[in-house]
Amino acid sequence: MTDEVESLFSRPLLPLANEADAEASCAAAAPRIVAEGGHAYVVHVIEKAGGAPDKASVEQRETVAEDIFSLARGVATEAGIELDTDLRFGTDVGDAILDAAEDIDATAIVFTPRGGRSWWDLFSGDVRDRLVRNSDRPVVVLPAQRDDHSETIDGET
Amino acid sequence: MTDEELAKDLGPLAALTIGIGTMIGAGIFVLPGAAVKEAGPLAAGAFVLGGTIAIFTAASASELGTAMPKSGGAYYYINHALGPLFGSVAGWGNWMGLAFASAFYMTGFGQYVVTFLPVPSLSIAGITISGVKIVALAGGALFVFINYVGAKETGKLQNAIVLILLAILAVFTVFGLLNADLAKLRPFVPPDKGISPLLPVTGLVFVSYLGFVQITSVAEEIKNPGKNLPRAVLGSVIIVTAVYALVLVTVLAAVDNSLVAGNETAVVDVARHLIGPVGAGAMLFGGLLATASSANASILASSRINFAMGRDQIVSSELNEIHPRFGTPYRSIGITGGFILLFILLADVGTLANAGSVLHLIIYGLLNVSLIVMRVSDPEDYQPDYRVPLYPFTPIIGAITSFALIAFFANTIVLLAVGFVVFAMIWYAVYARGKATKQGILGKYILSRSEQIPDAAVSATTSVQPDGGYRVIVPLANPESEADLIKLAGSVAKARNGTLVGVHIEQVPDQTALESAREEFDFAEADELLEQARIDADELGVPIETHTILSHRSFEEVFDAAETYNADLMVMGWGPDSHGAPGRAESAIEEMTHSLSYDVLVLKDRGFDPSRVLVPTAGGPDSDLSASVANVMQEFYDSEVTLLHVADDKQEGEAFLREWAEERGLGDAKLVVETGDVERAIESHAADCSLLFIGATERGLLSRLVRGALVLNVVDDVECSVLLAEQSRKRSLRERLFGSD
Numbered sequence: 001m002t003d004e005v006e007s008l009f010s011r012p013l014l015p016l017a018n019e020a021d022a023e024a025s026c027a028a029a030a031p032r033i034v035a036e037g038g039h040a041y042v043v044h045v046i047e048k049a050g051g052a053p054d055k056a057s058v059e060q061r062e063t064v065a066e067d068i069f070s071l072a073r074g075v076a077t078e079a080g081i082e083l084d085t086d087l088r089f090g091t092d093v094g095d096a097i098l099d100a101a102e103d104i105d106a107t108a109i110v111f112t113p114r115g116g117r118s119w120w121d122l123f124s125g126d127v128r129d130r131l132v133r134n135s136d137r138p139v140v141v142l143p144a145q146r147d148d149h150s151e152t153i154d155g156e157t
Numbered sequence: 158m159t160d161e162e163l164a165k166d167l168g169p170l171a172a173l174t175i176g177i178g179t180m181i182g183a184g185i186f187v188l189p190g191a192a193v194k195e196a197g198p199l200a201a202g203a204f205v206l207g208g209t210i211a212i213f214t215a216a217s218a219s220e221l222g223t224a225m226p227k228s229g230g231a232y233y234y235i236n237h238a239l240g241p242l243f244g245s246v247a248g249w250g251n252w253m254g255l256a257f258a259s260a261f262y263m264t265g266f267g268q269y270v271v272t273f274l275p276v277p278s279l280s281i282a283g284i285t286i287s288g289v290k291i292v293a294l295a296g297g298a299l300f301v302f303i304n305y306v307g308a309k310e311t312g313k314l315q316n317a318i319v320l321i322l323l324a325i326l327a328v329f330t331v332f333g334l335l336n337a338d339l340a341k342l343r344p345f346v347p348p349d350k351g352i353s354p355l356l357p358v359t360g361l362v363f364v365s366y367l368g369f370v371q372i373t374s375v376a377e378e379i380k381n382p383g384k385n386l387p388r389a390v391l392g393s394v395i396i397v398t399a400v401y402a403l404v405l406v407t408v409l410a411a412v413d414n415s416l417v418a419g420n421e422t423a424v425v426d427v428a429r430h431l432i433g434p435v436g437a438g439a440m441l442f443g444g445l446l447a448t449a450s451s452a453n454a455s456i457l458a459s460s461r462i463n464f465a466m467g468r469d470q471i472v473s474s475e476l477n478e479i480h481p482r483f484g485t486p487y488r489s490i491g492i493t494g495g496f497i498l499l500f501i502l503l504a505d506v507g508t509l510a511n512a513g514s515v516l517h518l519i520i521y522g523l524l525n526v527s528l529i530v531m532r533v534s535d536p537e538d539y540q541p542d543y544r545v546p547l548y549p550f551t552p553i554i555g556a557i558t559s560f561a562l563i564a565f566f567a568n569t570i571v572l573l574a575v576g577f578v579v580f581a582m583i584w585y586a587v588y589a590r591g592k593a594t595k596q597g598i599l600g601k602y603i604l605s606r607s608e609q610i611p612d613a614a615v616s617a618t619t620s621v622q623p624d625g626g627y628r629v630i631v632p633l634a635n636p637e638s639e640a641d642l643i644k645l646a647g648s649v650a651k652a653r654n655g656t657l658v659g660v661h662i663e664q665v666p667d668q669t670a671l672e673s674a675r676e677e678f679d680f681a682e683a684d685e686l687l688e689q690a691r692i693d694a695d696e697l698g699v700p701i702e703t704h705t706i707l708s709h710r711s712f713e714e715v716f717d718a719a720e721t722y723n724a725d726l727m728v729m730g731w732g733p734d735s736h737g738a739p740g741r742a743e744s745a746i747e748e749m750t751h752s753l754s755y756d757v758l759v760l761k762d763r764g765f766d767p768s769r770v771l772v773p774t775a776g777g778p779d780s781d782l783s784a785s786v787a788n789v790m791q792e793f794y795d796s797e798v799t800l801l802h803v804a805d806d807k808q809e810g811e812a813f814l815r816e817w818a819e820e821r822g823l824g825d826a827k828l829v830v831e832t833g834d835v836e837r838a839i840e841s842h843a844a845d846c847s848l849l850f851i852g853a854t855e856r857g858l859l860s861r862l863v864r865g866a867l868v869l870n871v872v873d874d875v876e877c878s879v880l881l882a883e884q885s886r887k888r889s890l891r892e893r894l895f896g897s898d
Contacts, residue, residue, distance in 0.1 A: 018481035047484060048163060051171050052312025053375045053457055055304070055485045057228035058164050060464045064479050070688055077685065089163035 006107045008138055009036040013106035014072070015097045016044050017127070022068045024112045026075035028142040033081050038107075042072045043086040043100040050091035062087070094130035101137060109135055112144035167378045169385045174319040175375065175454055176393025179368030181322055182451030183258075183510070184401045186424060186444040187265035188362050189408065191507065194418040195361070196354040197347040201405040203358040204365070208398025210562060211366040213555030214521040215394045216545040217528040219387035222373045224531070224541035226382040229465020230373030230458075231520050236469055238527035240597025242621045245585035246578055247520050248466040251370075253577070254516030255459040256493055258367055259297065259452045260500035261509035266448035267292035268421045268506075269441060286502070293501045300449065301494030304456045307485035311453060318450045325443040326404055329424070332431045333407030341410050356565040361507070363514040363562065365401065368451070369393050370520065371458040374465075383542030456493060463489040470592040471585070508570070515566055515574045518559045525556035534602040585621075593623035594723045623723065627655030630724035630755075632662065632715045633686055638730040641765035643690050645758070645880075646728035647697040648793040649786060657701040658722045659690040662714045665707050680705060724755045731759045731881075753885050756782050761872055761879040766847035767794040772826075773801040773839050773851070774817060780852035782882040784821040787850065791823075798826040801842055803835045836871050843875040852882045 009032045016022040022042070033040050044065045048054060069085045076083035084104075090096030101109050109131055132139050167175075184204065192200035221234040232251050236244025267289035270276070276288035286294075303311055346352055369390045372379075379385050408417060408427050416430065417423040422444065428436035460477075464486060467474035480487040500509060529552050531539050545551045563574060585593075603610055603618045629650040631642050643657070650657050661683045687703040694701035704722070708714040719727050767790045774780040790796040800818055804810025810830040818824055831838040843849045851871065872879050 018479075020481060046164070048166050049312045051166055051168055052315060053167065053171075053175060053454075054312070054378060055307035055457075055483070056479055057375075057461050057464050057486075058377055059228050059468075060477060060486065061479060061484065070684060073681070073684060074688060077688075 007036045007038070008108040008140055009033045009110075010038040011104060011107040012038060012040060012110045012140070013097070013101045013104065013108070014040065014042045014110050015100075015127075015131070016042050016068050016072060018064070019068055019071055021112070022071045023075075024144040025110065025142070026072050028112050028144055029110050030075055030079040030081060032142075034079055038081070040072075040076055040081050040083045041086065041100075041104050041106060042069065042083065043088060043097055044068050045088045045090050045093045045096040045100075047093050048089050048091050058089075092130075093127045094134065097127070097131060098135060101135070106137060108138040108140045110140045110142060112142050162380075165378055165380045165382075167375065167385075168380055169388060171316060172372055172375075172379050172385055172389035173392050173396075174316050176369045176372045176389055177323075177397055178315050178319045178447075178450045179371050179454040179458075180365055180393065180397045180451070181319070181368075181400065182262055182444075182447035182449075183265065183367075184362060184365030184397065185326065185404050186440075186447050187261075187268070187421070187506070188365065188510070189405055189417055190420040190423040192358050192362050193405075193409065193414060193423070196350070196358045197414055197418075198342045198345045198406075198409045199347060199352070199355055200358055200362070201402050201409065202345075203355055203362050204401040204405060205398060206355065206359045207363045207366050208394060208401070210359070210363075210555075210558045211369065211394050211398070211521075212391065213551055214524055214559060215369050215390050217525045217552050217555055218370055218373050219390045219543050220541045220545050221524065221528055221531070222376050222386045222390065223383045223543045224539050226376040226379065226386065227465070228374070228377045228461050229468070230376055230461070231370045231524055232374075232462050233465050234373075235520070235523045235527050236465075236471070236595065236597065238530045238598050239523065240600045240621070241469060241471060241589060241593040241595060241623050242582060242585050242597075243523055244466075244469060244593075244595075244597070245471050245589055246581040247523055248462060248471050249581040249584065250516040250520050250577065251374075251462050252459050252466070252493070253496065254367070254513050254520065255371075255455045255462070256496040257500055257504075257509050257516065258364060258513035259300075259455045259459075259493075259497045260293070260504070261364060261506060261513055262448045262452040262455070263293040263297040263300075263497065263501055264289060264506045264509060266296045266445060266452070269425075269444040269448065270296075272422050272425065272441065290501055294498055296449070297452070297494065297497045297501055300453050300456055301490060301497065303453065304460070304490045305480075305483070305485060305487050305494070307480075307483045312457075315450055315454065318446050322443055322447055323400070325439050326400060329428055329432070329436065329440065330404055330407050332436065333404075333411040333427075336412075336431055337407055337410035339410055341413065342406070356562065360514060360562055360566045361510060362401075363518065364510040365397070366394065367513060367517050368397070368454070370517070370524075371454060374458045374461040387543040452497075456490060456497070459493045460486045460489040463493070469595050471589045511566055511570045512573060515563055515570050516577065518563050519574060519578065521559040522556045525552040525559065528552045529556075530599045530602070534598050536598055590621075590623055591626055594628070596623060596723065627653035627725050628658055628723055629655055629726045629728060630658040630660060630719050630722055631690070631728050632660050632718070632730075633690055634661070634730065636686055636689065638760075638762050639686060639690055640693055641762050641878075642728055642730055642760060643693040644697070644765055645760060645767075646726075647694055647699045649726060649728070649758075649789050651697060651699045652789040652792060655699075655725070657690075657694050657699050658724065659687055659694070659701055659703040660715075660718045660722070661687055661703075661705050662718070663705055663707050665709055667709050678707075719755055726756045726758065728758045728760065731761050753883070756885050757883045758782075758786065759881040759883075761881070763876065763878045765878060767796045769846040770796045770798045770848045770850065771801060771839075771842055771846040772798060772823075773803070773835075773842075773849075774814075775802070775835075776813070776817060780882075781821070782884045783850040783852045783880075784823060786880070786882065787826075788822055790848075791826075796848075798823060799829060799842065799846065800826050801829045801831065801838065803831050803833070803838050805832065807832055839871050840874055843871070843877055847877050849875055849877055849879045850882060851879060852884075 014025045014029055046061045065087050086100050088096045088100055227233045232248040235247035270292040271288050276291050278285050278287045279291060372389050376382055376386060412427050412430055416426055425437050425440045428440040464477045466472045467477040476489050477486050478488055600618050600622055629646045631646045633639050646657055663683055683705050691701055706718055770787055770790050772783050772787050787798050791798055800814060802810050802814040807830055814828050814830055818826055
């Protein structure tokens, strides 16, 4: 342990759930990472059923992950930030994100709220809530730019 | 644990219970009544016969599954082996077969519910919907919803459900055995009908043997598939057949036939008779669990099949969009759900069972044929861990019995099956053929031996080959030339309403396995290059797909990729370090470039500027390609095109060139005829132009270029960019079949 405190955005980890989320989180975090001269890390977790058939094919969700990552890379390249991607498999999305943060010793876990209809969380599970409760490192919630995609962020199509 | 281990987390028991769970619901809880009514105790024989037919196909499915543990299972194997025409039949058959089967399971579920919960029938606009169907619709909607939102707890319940069911049935059988009286089994064969009901009843109960093939649809998730997949597939068929036969025989030995025959929930009444109300309750509970788990597993499996179909462009890949919140293929599940509800409404329980069976029998037959095709053509990457015993007898018997059983269904059902196959083939011809790109092993095999195989077969094969529109493949190696290549290739693709295929070959050192390279390598640079290509193609308004290919080879892989992605045209850059050093084996390149099935444009890039294009021509096929590209340049970039012809006689030359230009739609081009040395003429006119086209004057331009044996001083002497064109060699075959196009 050093006494020196690192800035929150010098090694932030952005968990990205879907393309809209990737767009919002990366756009919101990029200027702050640039300001700190930080190195961005993004993680996407493919949820596994752990011994039962999954809700969607792994290969299918790997394609989704690739789309999410390429979006993130696009934002990073434009902003001139170094970015590393991490694709994980886990039965618990929250735990997998925390593991990813641990592995890179992230300075913060950063996301934007996705808002909307919390009762759906009954089925999809509230990962963010779990992150806030269980994380041993800072969790930063950035306001998403609400002008363009606020509906799609909720993911209802 | 590695990612690989995490991604493949279905153990042997889980894989086995997918099979058993999907099958056991129908056979023992819904069908005994109808089967015994038709065939008496012989019904047990029908179950055994059904299981025997299934086991042959199960062996074939196991071998194919261990060779290709991919999502989509049976559909994938058939599409891979027999090509997308049969792929379309298999995909649609498996999808709709599962929807019919799910509707059947749900109707069975309804029959169980109404025994304890009287649901009134409903009349809307003169149409009466029975209570059973109302429950079936509600149940169907519930399981579709569960899969739509992807509640992950349901998957884990499957193991428990199957174990509970087996336990209930074991207890039930023991009670049956204690009361068994073998005399009740006689006459085993109904005296009035004889053995004739055996095959029709086998057809009826065959819906009990659909589950094992659903195991293959989640093959990519199975741990150690080489071992666990065959065990689960074969094991589930054997266990289920044994359970069906044993339960039915003990039931019929323990009670009078009349208690079972025509009774929709026969096992409940038999249990009440043998064990009392507790037994009846347990069997009722079992019936609900079994039909529910069958339907749930079927809905899940059908979304995998949709995904695999979308991957091969048999259906729109939009069908397979993943829900941003639930992470489920919600559209696929929603549409499958719609079909299930529709089928429940439209058909009675017998028709649903028959439709589900007959569609699966088509798939089973095709699966066995696929296995034979794979064995005969023996492609290099076909390395199954499990091989069917007694090949070729096993798949041949499997194919014949599966197809033959179809004949014993009612005429309307056979008609439905035929109509369905016709529909799927028309679907392929009208919708999918223009989009699908993946060629089957069978098609490749026939076309590669076109000399030895009768023309009619070659012609038939060619006419059903996928034809994913006009496809222009662009191998991308470095960022400097990327934009120019995309501009050039994009304009040609756009002129033909085609698609760009950007590929980047990542060369992996020989000592590194490709699989581990996939995990360890950093692909950021490749991703950026391909991302840029996507942006540039978007600007041109041309659809593009991009692929990163890992290979131990570099240059040679380009040609393989062009074949794989079904290219009509390859546009590549040529420079000192464009595509790595060509491999050591020159003969291999000779071989590859000897039979080009696509046109090739090679750009010696000195800055892509199509404003002033020079096309020297002496006639001949390769200058045709130059002419058509010049046409595109004219249309797309307003290029000023100059045609140059070097002739001995100026007047004759002018006449030739005028005619040549008119025929190729270049009548408005500037025509220049020179006499004397060809190279000097080209060089002097090239000084005024920005892009020089060179058609290969003889065959083998590309291979000589690759070997560095091409001594075309012109290319080095001029200052503008040079485009070398070489036309496909396969033209002659295609011309023979279709005339020129």
